[in-house]
Amino acid sequence: MIPVIEETIERLLAGINAISLPGPGVTRPSYSDLESQAHALVAREAQRLGMTVTRDAALNLFARLPGRDRTAKPLFIGSHLDTVAMGGRYDGQAGVVGGMALAAAFAAAGTPPPMDLVVTITRAEESVWFPVSYIGSRSALGRLSTEDLHAVRSDTGRTLADHMREQGGDPDAVLNGPGLAPATFVEIHIEQGPILHRAGEPYALVSGIRGGLRYRNARIVGEWAHSGGAPREGRADTVFALADVVTALDRHWAVLLDEGADIAVTFGRVDAASPEHAFAKVPGRLDFCVDFRSNDVATLDRIDAIFRDEIAKVEAARGVRFELGAVSRSTPAMLSGALADEIAAGAARIGESPRRMASGGGHDASAFAQAGWESVMVFVRNWNGSHNPDEAMDVADLAAAVGALYATWRE
Ligand SMILES: [Zn+2]
Numbered sequence: 386m387i388p389v390i391e392e393t394i395e396r397l398l399a400g401i402n403a404i405s406l407p408g409p410g411v412t413r414p415s416y417s418d419l420e421s422q423a424h425a426l427v428a429r430e431a432q433r434l435g436m437t438v439t440r441d442a443a444l445n446l447f448a449r450l451p452g453r454d455r456t457a458k459p460l461f462i463g464s465h466l467d468t469v470a471m472g473g474r475y476d477g478q479a480g481v482v483g484g485m486a487l488a489a490a491f492a493a494a495g496t497p498p499p500m501d502l503v504v505t506i507t508r509a510e511e512s513v514w515f516p517v518s519y520i521g522s523r524s525a526l527g528r529l530s531t532e533d534l535h536a537v538r539s540d541t542g543r544t545l546a547d548h549m550r551e552q553g554g555d556p557d558a559v560l561n562g563p564g565l566a567p568a569t570f571v572e573i574h575i576e577q578g579p580i581l582h583r584a585g586e587p588y589a590l591v592s593g594i595r596g597g598l599r600y601r602n603a604r605i606v607g608e609w610a611h612s613g614g615a616p617r618e619g620r621a622d623t624v625f626a627l628a629d630v631v632t633a634l635d636r637h638w639a640v641l642l643d644e645g646a647d648i649a650v651t652f653g654r655v656d657a658a659s660p661e662h663a664f665a666k667v668p669g670r671l672d673f674c675v676d677f678r679s680n681d682v683a684t685l686d687r688i689d690a691i692f693r694d695e696i697a698k699v700e701a702a703r704g705v706r707f708e709l710g711a712v713s714r715s716t717p718a719m720l721s722g723a724l725a726d727e728i729a730a731g732a733a734r735i736g737e738s739p740r741r742m743a744s745g746g747g748h749d750a751s752a753f754a755q756a757g758w759e760s761v762m763v764f765v766r767n768w769n770g771s772h773n774p775d776e777a778m779d780v781a782d783l784a785a786a787v788g789a790l791y792a793t794w795r796e
Pocket residue numbers: 465476477510574
């Protein structure tokens with residue numbers, strides 16, 4: 386345990402989380418004065434450590450600690466400081482203070498890192514404020530569009546360009562900027578799920594960020610009939626039809642997991658034509674949605690083929706017709722296995738062996754990976770879910786993750 390790591394984490398978390406709208410929980414909207422104040426607090430800490438602080442046109446913040454080899458590819462490490470409304474103390478903050486704690490460990494030891502270490506605070510990661518993904522990181526990477534800048538903030542109704550300008554940014558320069566040259570990006574983040582907590586493990590390496598394949602407005606069309614009068618033979622019951630598909634997909638899901646695939650299957654919004662349906666009717670129509678997630682495009686295609694195959698069987702057996710409607714997709718981001726291996730080797734040096742796991746939620750690291758960066762995430766165990774005031778994390782777990790990164794690049 387390196388004292389300066391834990392001390393830096395505690396102090397910065399307390400400082401950052403004091404900057405918020407009144408509770409419950411922590412609220413720092415994207416491109417608000419509060420988000421800017423939180424960035425400024427970290428900037429002051431960085432300057433105290435002798436780091437050089439710069440901001441780009443979108444007001445992402447970069448605090449650079451010079452490395453031994455100034456020509457080596459820099460290591461960017463960080464996350465975001467905006468939060469959802471009434472959010473928690475760690476989603477985003479953990480990654481920023483973790484990066485600063487890593488810089489503080491190098492500064493305290495008096496030995497520079499092998500390459501420039503650039504603590505990175507992205508802007509506007511939480512897409513609840515503007516309906517655009519990864520605004521800050523995509524700006525830094527030269528990937529924001531004019532259309533994105535016209536998106537309006539959910540509470541003020543004013544555009545992203547307006548809010549960016551108000552905080553001192555330059556939207557035109559964001560559009561015309563070339564973007565950062567590909568380097569290495571590490572994002573520490575709370576898991577936002579129960580896996581590490583249940584397993585009793587402090588942190589993990591993230592192999593990929595899941596993408597999705599969704600049918601948001603699917604429908605089954607059958608035949609209305611009297612529940613007492615219609616014989617079993619000849620019914621076209623949409624509820625039984627959906628049940629067949631759901632149970633079949635549940636079996637396929639288990640098989641795919643056994644084969645080592647990464648996949649999650651979620652059906653929802655099941656509505657057997659209320660209010661048209663009533664107690665004494667065989668349901669003639671049913672609306673539902675389904676959300677498939679995986680870190681692998683081929684697995685998404687495979688589950689889609691299985692889904693359609695099962696539908697064909699059920700249509701033949703039950704005399705119903707499925708209308709799937711539009712499909713929407715998001716691309717999985719494979720994170721860098723080589724970089725994860727490097728960190729795993731660092732962790733092994735201090736006797737730790739973090740597991741590899743997929744991320745169910747989207748993160749800035751995904752934007753960096755999609756821009757061709759070597760990008761990886763480190764998940765920290767947390768409790769009580771995320772995006773709520775009860776979000777909980779043990780500082781010692783975050784310190785352990787930072788300790789592994791320090792062990793990776795200390796030599
Ligand atoms: Zn986050």
